[in-house]
Amino acid sequence: MPKCNPIFFKLALNSLKSRKGSVLLTLLAIIVSVYVLIGVEQIRQQTKQNFNSTIAGTDLIVGARTGDINLLLYAVFHMGAATQNISWKTYQELSSLSSVNWAVPISLGDSHQGYRVTATTPDYFKYYRYAELQPLQFEAGQAFKDVYDVVLGAEVARKLDYQLGDELVLAHGLGSTSFSLHKDKPFRVSGLLKATGTPVDRSLYISLPGMEAIHIGWNNGVNSNPTAISDAQSLTPKSVTAVMLGLKQKTATFRLQRVINEYREEALLAMLPGVTLAKLWQITSVMEHSLRLIALLILLSSLLGLVAMLLASIRERQREIAVMRVMGASPWFIFSLIEIEVMLVTFVGYVLGILSLAGSFELAKNLALEQFGLHLSANLFSLEQLIYLGFIMAAAFIAGLIPAIMAYKQALGVCLD
């Protein structure tokens, strides 16, 4: 059969053109479903990638003994609260271990208008890494130097509209409407961090001595004796919430983890952030699957629309099929013609869907990072997309079998009356 003759392509194209209205509607449905399917899939992947790259370059996180997910939640995501702290002495011992390259302590517990405050050392800005080992960068200013210096995450600065040099008051405890404020000791903004798309954006950073200073005279959450700081010596904390560790050699990670977990002086837990992040992500897998399912159902419904459109047209095309038959068209040719029409509409729909998705990603890129902390770097022209294209085309082919077989049967028993 002369299947490659360009007139056959023209035949399919003109046939579609002659049913412009219904074809356009079907095309629109396919564009939307491709847009949603690929869009959801992209956002899902980006979210997962974003999530998994929340913290990088830290080999172990150590806290008081608890569940590893719990430790990850409060130490990295600043969600929930630690039940217990670890002593300053333990931190010092950890940092002096021969296999440890760096150790950064963090101390949690205070907040500012709902945003958590992390007390740490300036090393935090040096060693914290996210995504592909990207370091934190300052939009303006620098790390805290003075006891009452504070560094703001990008979202905190933007939402609360703080500039360098502004003064702010921290609240004791974690609620956004805490009544016990550290009014007597306001902090001054010394640095603003660039947006990262991680929980860092929603945090305020102060020094450990700063944290100690505002709690002098506080007992059980009540400011009983507001006195001035007597001497710098007393600002060394007695405990911290967690310690982030960077090792000299990655291969030592599991050995050190075991050593810390079996530490005699204090009940400790060391966990690998990467592993625990993956574990935490598993919780969202139900959500992930249902999103996928919804996208697939949308695709299915638009393909059914395409099939319905073609089925309706087969009846009108009875005479046309007869004409082609007397010209020598085989029933297989009629079959192929219908399938080519299905594939053509689907392919054009796919291309337009991808293009509009790429367009919207480009437009929404900045908004997504600012509002949702989501890096949208749409990878729409990759090998994976080819797999999706293959899947969509295969689904279209299968859906097209219904009208194509109808046309085939009609062509077989065609009546020239």
Next chain:
Amino acid sequence: MKMAIQIEKLKYSYSAHSPLVLNMPSWQVVQGERLFLQGPSGCGKSSLLNVISGILPVSQGQINVLGSSLDTLSGRQRDHFRAQHIGYVFQRFNLIPYLSALDNVRLACAFNGQRPERHAMEAQASSILLSLGIDQDHWHKTSDQLSVGQQQRVAIARAMIHQPQLLIVDEPTSSLDHQSRDAFVQLLLRQVESTNLTLLFVSHDHTLSPYFSRSQTMNEINDA
């Protein structure tokens, strides 16, 4: 004498339990003949034409068209045979509605399978359309922009572009008025005049029979 169509003991029904539509003990059409076949509708005319053109398969009896035993060919072979050797003109609706007149003619060439030079094919299409009185202005119009008479003439061009040896014309004049009916038949006969083409013209209108070399009725050849 070479035979264009030879039928022996042909029986045809649409299914095993339905009555016979065709029951033809013996029938021949000589090559080069212009045969007028007359009969009212519902006398098996369409079935006969479907069988001769190889669209409907034969299960009982023999049918030989232009030297090929259609009863022994597969469906694909019969499709191929039809594309190469048979031209067909319907009573109405001859053209693919969304293709231009010229593309309809080109499409017939494409089904033919032998790929002549593009230029040769185009030249042939132009000359046949012109000889049938279709001006160049009409070549790029679709059937809904052409008159019925013009459509029928494009249909002849389409049926003859691949130089078939057998041209089947099925009630082509039923939608034309008296005057254009005669003009159409004259034009058709002029078109096949100098060729050795076998013409099988089917109509219920017996007043057309004087134009043809031989005339038969369906009742004479079909016992069903």
